[in-house]
Amino acid sequence: MSIKWQEYSAEGLWDELITAGGRARPGAGSLCRMLAKLSDEELNARKAAAELAIRSMGITFTVYTGEGSGSIDREWPFDIIPRLLLKKEWDQISAGLTQRVKALNCFIDDVYHDQRVFADGVLPREYIEKSREFRGECVGIEPPHRIWSHVCGSDLVRDSDGRVYVLEDNLRVPSGVSYMLENREVMKRVFPELFEDYVIHPVDDYPARLASCLRTLTSVKSPQIAVLTPGIYNSAYFEHAYLANAMAAQLVEGSDLVVGKDDYVYMKTIDGLVRVDVIYRRIDDLFLDPDVFKPDSMLGVPGIVRAWRAGNVALANAPGCGVADDKVIYTYVPDLVRYYLAEEPLLPNVPSYRCVDKEQRDYVLDNLDELVVKPANESGGYGMLIGPKASRAERNRFARLIRANPRNYMAQPMLKLSTAPTLVDEHAEPRHLDLRPFILSGASSYVTMGGLTRVALRKGSTVVNSSQGGGSKDTWVVDLE
Amino acid sequence: MSGHTLSSTAKRTYWLGRYLERTESTARLIAENGNLMIDLPARLPHSWSPLISITGSGATFATLYEEPTERNVTRFLIGDLRNHGSILSSLGWARENVRTLRGIIPRQAVEYIIELHLYARDHLSGALSRSRRAEGLTVVPALIQQIEGFMSANMLHDAHWNFWRLGNFVERADMTTRIIDVGTDNPLQTADAPGPFTDLQWRSVLRSLNATQSYLTVRQEPIHQSAVVGFLIGNRSLPRSLTYSLESLRNGLRTLPRSDRALRAVNRLRRFLQSSEIENLEGPELHQFLDGCQVQLAEIHQQIDRTYFEFHPRRIPQRADRSADTQPTRSDST
Numbered sequence: 102m103s104i105k106w107q108e109y110s111a112e113g114l115w116d117e118l119i120t121a122g123g124r125a126r127p128g129a130g131s132l133c134r135m136l137a138k139l140s141d142e143e144l145n146a147r148k149a150a151a152e153l154a155i156r157s158m159g160i161t162f163t164v165y166t167g168e169g170s171g172s173i174d175r176e177w178p179f180d181i182i183p184r185l186l187l188k189k190e191w192d193q194i195s196a197g198l199t200q201r202v203k204a205l206n207c208f209i210d211d212v213y214h215d216q217r218v219f220a221d222g223v224l225p226r227e228y229i230e231k232s233r234e235f236r237g238e239c240v241g242i243e244p245p246h247r248i249w250s251h252v253c254g255s256d257l258v259r260d261s262d263g264r265v266y267v268l269e270d271n272l273r274v275p276s277g278v279s280y281m282l283e284n285r286e287v288m289k290r291v292f293p294e295l296f297e298d299y300v301i302h303p304v305d306d307y308p309a310r311l312a313s314c315l316r317t318l319t320s321v322k323s324p325q326i327a328v329l330t331p332g333i334y335n336s337a338y339f340e341h342a343y344l345a346n347a348m349a350a351q352l353v354e355g356s357d358l359v360v361g362k363d364d365y366v367y368m369k370t371i372d373g374l375v376r377v378d379v380i381y382r383r384i385d386d387l388f389l390d391p392d393v394f395k396p397d398s399m400l401g402v403p404g405i406v407r408a409w410r411a412g413n414v415a416l417a418n419a420p421g422c423g424v425a426d427d428k429v430i431y432t433y434v435p436d437l438v439r440y441y442l443a444e445e446p447l448l449p450n451v452p453s454y455r456c457v458d459k460e461q462r463d464y465v466l467d468n469l470d471e472l473v474v475k476p477a478n479e480s481g482g483y484g485m486l487i488g489p490k491a492s493r494a495e496r497n498r499f500a501r502l503i504r505a506n507p508r509n510y511m512a513q514p515m516l517k518l519s520t521a522p523t524l525v526d527e528h529a530e531p532r533h534l535d536l537r538p539f540i541l542s543g544a545s546s547y548v549t550m551g552g553l554t555r556v557a558l559r560k561g562s563t564v565v566n567s568s569q570g571g572g573s574k575d576t577w578v579v580d581l582e
Numbered sequence: 583m584s585g586h587t588l589s590s591t592a593k594r595t596y597w598l599g600r601y602l603e604r605t606e607s608t609a610r611l612i613a614e615n616g617n618l619m620i621d622l623p624a625r626l627p628h629s630w631s632p633l634i635s636i637t638g639s640g641a642t643f644a645t646l647y648e649e650p651t652e653r654n655v656t657r658f659l660i661g662d663l664r665n666h667g668s669i670l671s672s673l674g675w676a677r678e679n680v681r682t683l684r685g686i687i688p689r690q691a692v693e694y695i696i697e698l699h700l701y702a703r704d705h706l707s708g709a710l711s712r713s714r715r716a717e718g719l720t721v722v723p724a725l726i727q728q729i730e731g732f733m734s735a736n737m738l739h740d741a742h743w744n745f746w747r748l749g750n751f752v753e754r755a756d757m758t759t760r761i762i763d764v765g766t767d768n769p770l771q772t773a774d775a776p777g778p779f780t781d782l783q784w785r786s787v788l789r790s791l792n793a794t795q796s797y798l799t800v801r802q803e804p805i806h807q808s809a810v811v812g813f814l815i816g817n818r819s820l821p822r823s824l825t826y827s828l829e830s831l832r833n834g835l836r837t838l839p840r841s842d843r844a845l846r847a848v849n850r851l852r853r854f855l856q857s858s859e860i861e862n863l864e865g866p867e868l869h870q871f872l873d874g875c876q877v878q879l880a881e882i883h884q885q886i887d888r889t890y891f892e893f894h895p896r897r898i899p900q901r902a903d904r905s906a907d908t909q910p911t912r913s914d915s916t
Contacts, residue, residue, distance in 0.1 A: 159689060325586075333682055342685050352685070357588050361899030369589040371741060371890045372839050374898065 103144060104136045104522070104529045111531035115261050115519040117184050128579050129185050131298045136182065141527040147291050148524065151181050154287045160280070161339050162567050177280060178572035180523045181291055184534065184554045188302065191578045194257070194265055194538070195548040197448030200438060202253050202540045205270060205425045207441035209249040212424055213239045223440050224433045225457075231508055232424055233478045234273075236386065238393055239421030242410055245318045246544055250425070251417035252311070252381075253540045254278070257552075258451075259519035266451045266516070268535065270434070272426040273418060274383050278307060278539050279340035280573055281553040282347075288575040300580040302550040307539070308347035310547045315348075315379045317544035318415035324378035326350040327368060329358070331384050331400045336568070341383050350381070360404030364411040379415045380405075386420050428475045428511050429455060452514060456507040465512040466503065469496045472512040474503070489515055518563050521574065523556055532556050533563045536576065551576035587741040591686055593891040594679040595742045598687075599749025601676040602695075605669050606726045607757040608637065612659055613719040614790040616712065619652070621782060630655035636760045639667055656715060661707040669722065670706055673699040688736045691729055698725045744834045745890075751834070752883050755827035759875045761790050762814055765807065766869040784810045791822045811868065812861040824875065828852050831882065844885035851878040 109119055118129045125133040139147070160177040186194075211218050212229055219226035229235050254275025256268040285304050289296060315326050330341035332354050345352035357368050358377065367374035382389060388398040390406040408414045424430070432453040438446040454461040454472070465472060474486040486499040503510045520531035538552030554574040555565035565571040615633055631650040634643045639658075642665055647654040661670045677699040680692050687695075706718045730750075737743050765787050785805050788794040791814065794805075800817060801809050817823045831848050835841040854874065863871050888894075 333684070346685065351586060351588065353588065354590070357590050359893065359898055363899045365899065367899070368586070369893050370586040371589055371592050371745075372586060374893070375586055 103139060103141055103527055106133055106137060106529075109522060109529055109531070111520045113261065114517055114531065114533075115259055115263050116531055117186075117259070117519055117521040117534070118182075119522065126185070128187055128581050132183070132185065132295065135292075135295065135298075136522075136529070144524065144527050147181055151179055151287050151291045152176070154290045155179060155283075158283060158286065159339075160283045160287075162280075162336055177283070178558065178567065179284060179287060180532075180556055180558075180572050180574045181288075182522050182524055182529065183288060183295075183575040183577050184521050184536075186551055186576065186578050188578050188580050190265075191551065194448065197267075197446070198255055198538060198540050198548050199546050200442065200444060200447050201255070201267065201270070201434060202250065202542055202546065204434065204438040204441045205253070205272060206248050206250055206542060208430075208437050209272075209419075209422050209425050210247045211441075213242060213249075213421060218437070218440065221440070223436055224430075228427075228429060228508065229424065232427055232430075234386075234421070234423035234427060236421035236424070238406060238410075239419070242419075242421075244419045245415060246542075248318075248542045249419040249422040251314060251318070251419075251542050253542070254537045254552075255540065257448075257536045257538065258516055261517040261519070263519075264449065266449050267434075268451055268516075269428070269431060270426060271537075273423045274385060275537070275539065276337040276340050276383070277537050277553040277555075278549070279343040281539075281549065281551070281576065282307060282343075284553070284573055284575040299577065302578045302580075304550050304576075307549055308344060310541055311344065311381070312348040312350065314541040314543035314547065315350075315381055315415070315417055318417060319378045321378045325368075325376060326379045326381065327353045327358070327377045329353055329355065329380050329382040329384055329402075331355075331388070335383070337383065344381070351377075353377075355384070355398075355400045355402045358402045358405070360402060360408050364404070364408045364413050366402070366405060366408045366414040377414060379417065381417050386423060389416075389420060427477045429457070429477045429508065432511055451516060454512045456503050456510040456512065462503065462507055465510075466500055469500060471515065473515055474499050474510055474512045477509045477511070487515070521554075521556065523558065523572075523574075530560065532558060532560070533565070534574070535565055551578045587745075589891050589893070591683060592742060592745045593887075594683055595686065596745040596749040596886070596891075598676055598679045598683065598695075599746040600753040601672045601679070601749075602726050602729065603750045603753035604667070604757070605672045605676070606723045607754070607761075608659060608667075608669055608672070609719045609722045610792065611636070611757075611761060611790050612656060613716065614786055616716065616719075617789065618782070618786045621786075632764045633659060636764060637667055638760075639665060642666075653709065657709060660710065660715070660718075661702075670702050673702045686742050688732065691732050691737065694725065694729045694732060698722070698729065701725065741838065744838055748831060748834050748886060751827040751830045752879065752886070754822060755824050755831075756876060756879050758791060758814060758822055758824050758827065759872045759879070761787055762811060763869060763872045765810070766865060766872070781806050787814070793820060793822060796820050807864070808861040811863070815855060815860050825852075825855065828855075835886075838890075840889055844882060844889055847878065847882040847885045851875065851882065854878060 106119060107123055109123065111119065118126055118133065120126055155176050162175055162177055208218060218224060250272040252275060254271040254277060256271070257265050258268050259265050281304060312326065316324055326348065328341050328345040328350050330338060330352060332338065342352055351368060353368055359367050359369060361367060366377045366380070368377050384400050387394045388400045390401050390403060391398045392403045393406045406420060409416050409420065431450065432455050435446040435450055438444060454465050456462045456465055465474065470488045472488045474488065476484040486495060488496065518533040518535065520533055522529035523532040534554055534556040536552050536554050539549045541547040554576040556572050556574055557563055557565050557570065558572045559570050562570065611633065615630065629650060630652050633655055634640050634650060637659065643658055646664055647658060658665050659668055662668045663671055665671060676695055680687055680695045684692060702722060710718065733746065765783050784807055788797050788805065788810060793814065797805065797810065797813050801813055803809055813820065813823070815824045818825055818829065820826055828848055828851060832845065835845050835848065858871055
């Protein structure tokens, strides 16, 4: 069948590549023409080339297969049609992300110090006191540069009006960046000729940027950096190993580290104990240190928080940074930008209703069939109500939940996520997608060029998680020639 | 990677080397014992029980089986997961270790090891007919040789490689002494009339170690006890001789940091070999000598384990007390 753009339609939605009139968007012309020229055989050959590349490069993600039997590694699902972003638009988004993460870091630091933000009435103090992610152990700590969230992954979506919104900020241990890097490598193998037609901004400096960001967190001249992973059974283990390797850092598990009575962190090597200066940890706060948090954690390192508090090791991200990774705090981010930076926010939030406010709560309860309701502290889409798709019983259940604990909920209108052409058999169909750029903060900050585009491979679905039928696309930030 | 090798991955690589070597030796030993049974005339006493004592698993065997029959012994040593030293158990450990060594062991070798385990699981579990057993015991060592060859040709010959080889040679040295030990408890040896079967057991020992051709090339004399023992212990060119394993351990340890204690243990055993008149040892004396070797090999393993893998609390820095041994090193290579 091959790809025929005149038959392609994303009815009523914003498509990233094709306009409502069926024309290629600015910059997408040569890509669309090239794709339309490919026969079925050629399309299948490119697709097979991508699959082969993914297999031979060992790009996998781990899926749990049920109790006892552990997990298996699946190959990464990848769509060969790239997603395009114009550099001009990207620069604006990038500036907005930098601004946003800067304000969020100011907020976290404020929460663990003077708490001016409450005194000044920007948001109510009880939000924090009741937050599951607030860590009393972090009060008074001054991490280097007063940065708490060194690696942030913010999820962006585009609504049918073409505007880009921030859906959420993952400030704790966001993953996906290795797939962004590998997608580009796969794409270079599959469509080398396209890289001649386009000025595509490279993404592969990320590991070096991450390494230099981590180096700014210590005064040690050639610091020993370690990536702390929960181990091979973690779904993001591939990424932990990938980043450690690309940064020439040491990949360690909790049992490889030990904290001395001198409050330094050491790793156990065949040379003896070697001091570790910076740890990029991919373990959740609560599992990090059994002395301080969950006492039964087998993944963590007893004493590591003590060493961090003593300033003898840098932890990225810092414990306690999740206090800003809360769906209700999210609704205040535009206010936080204004408060801490005295600037207008460059990137909009999705309009949101706070259930703790009576008026807004009443609106939410009256319109549950049109809204998405999110709990404050869950991630990965857990515990959500998708109003238009939910049953009456489910909506009633959420109404009760909201009334019982209004602080724990916020609601948003259901966005019509933008689409992009995605290969289905031998033709292109619109599929919903989002975008996760990564923002690094240390002595200075850095935003990835584009990010990881996740695409819901099932028709009509907006679930982009790889464990639930999601795939990904290479994301091109291009200059218009 | 930065310039450091984690104790945990070094340990798993070492054990991977041991498990695969153990599997290969065990497979060849069982296969050879099957051959020996065919060669032996029915009137001469012979049983499968020496295989249980060689592998040091007599106590476990006794709790699981009544008689050391061919069927019980082979099942116990090959496919019985209740025996932690069985071929299937060893390969299960190997597979579990290799999962955590991705990025250290070449990807293709990881796949070979997983396939090897799957093969053993599918072909060597449960009760086996003689022909199926013979086939499986031929395929498994061949697959291990493939892995060894692939590792040797493709893996970075770095510290991890060194630990893999240390594991190989510690296990191999140990197995060689155990296999020779079978000969010392030889009912044929004391048979009154020397005949075609007198040195049958020593021919079998050589075959278990794939060393018959090498023996004939080097010694150029008929196969008999003192020459075989001397050859398998002392020859410097035979890859499965004890001396060769010790030289390999010595070379491997010399390239590793902080190896003095393990090296001293290796050298003690080397001196022990040099000071023993191996070719004159017989019966109980030979058995005692081999026992001594095994004790010293266990000591070498202990030293490797203590130096590189285990961190005694005393070695972890205290507030104001840093002895030379606990002085942490600092990386300048990142």
